[in-house]
Amino acid sequence: MENTIYIEYSFTVLPLQPATDILIAELGEVGFESFVENETGVQAYIQKEEFEEGMMGSIDILKNTDFTISFEKKEIEQENWNATWEANFNPILVGEECSVRAPFHEKPQVTYDIVIEPKMSFGTGHHETTHMMLQMIIDHDFEGKSVLDMGSGTGVLAILAAMKGAANVEAIDIDNWCYHNAVENVERNKVQISVFEGDVSLLNSDKMYDVVLANINRNILINDIPAYAKCLKPNGILFVSGFYEDDIFAISEICNSCGLKFEKNISRNNWVAVKYVF
Incomplete structure (x- = not known):
């Protein structure tokens, strides 16, 4: 891929929530592709x-x-963004079994060693939602399962599912850069995953899954969960994150209307990941 010029907006947000989530959702609707949340905004x-x-x-x-909400705007090349990321990216450990690291980090002694070069994509494990989704995957049996990862970003969730023995894994992201980045990361980790560029419109009843993973913001989840449910096999499982504890009721309400029942959740700094089952 040729080097692309990006426009970077640095937003300072007070108070952070729910304004940051709303801001990200509205920016996504007009074409912004990638978001990095921090202590002052996004x-x-x-x-x-x-x-x-x-x-x-x-x-x-x-x-x-x-x-x-205030902001500053500047142009930035991908190579500059990547250099900034490399300078600040530290490997993470999820439980005692899984690590997420960059290619230049030393290989750890863990069961699931995931090597990610995210570039402009979301999903390194540092954000609470990704970390919790990885933990959910670690705690679940994926052997022989068919899995769909919606809004896959770097592909890190799909990669862990494949490492845990999933037989058929697909990953979908609407962002072109995320699509290419996920393909690269899949190859880097030597797992079998089919990666597609698109959104929920790619789903149809001809393809059914044992597990759907979706780490996306609240508004998209509420809109798209019915489509996920239609693609789940009997006794299928939906793992979702990307929202706060206060949003569990709204997410559960739409899940219940689709026949999905709340089973468990874990939380981290007010963020939450939830497991629903048919």
């Missing part, structure tokens, strides 16, 4: 060729007086 990225002056005028939360 950095958002869009390809320069996709950017239009005046986009910020359609982001309603910026006009909401309940929040104070």
Whole structure:
């Protein structure tokens, strides 16, 4: 892939929530592709060729007086973003069995050693939601299972599922860069995963899964969970994250309407990952 120029918006948000989640959702609707949350807000990225002056005028939360949101804008090349990531990325350990590291890190003594080079994609295990989803996968039997990873980002969740013995794993992400990055990471980890570029419209009843993984924001989950449910086999399992403990009721409500029942959840710094079963 040729080097792409991105527009980076660095947002400072007060208070952080729920404003940050709303901001990310609204930016995603106008074409922003990647987001990196931090202690003061979020950095958002869009390809320069996709950017239009005046986009910020359609982001309603910026006009909401309940929040104070400021931002700075600059151009950034992928290679510069990647260099920043490499300088700040430390390997992580999920439980005692799984590590997520970069190619330049020393190989640890763990059962599941995942090597990720995320570039502009989401999913290194550092964010609470990814970390919890990895923990959910570690705690579940994937041997011989068919698995769908929606909003796959780097592909890290699909990769762990494959490492745990899943027989048929597919990963889908709407972002072109995430698609290419997931393909690279799948090859890097020597696992069998089919990666597709697209969204929930790719799903149909001809393909059924034992497990669906979805680490996506609350609004997308509420909209797309019915489509996930239609693709789950009897006794199938849905693992979801990307939202806060306060949102469990709303997520459970839509799951219940689709025949999915709450089984368990884990939480980390107010973020939550939940397991639902048919």
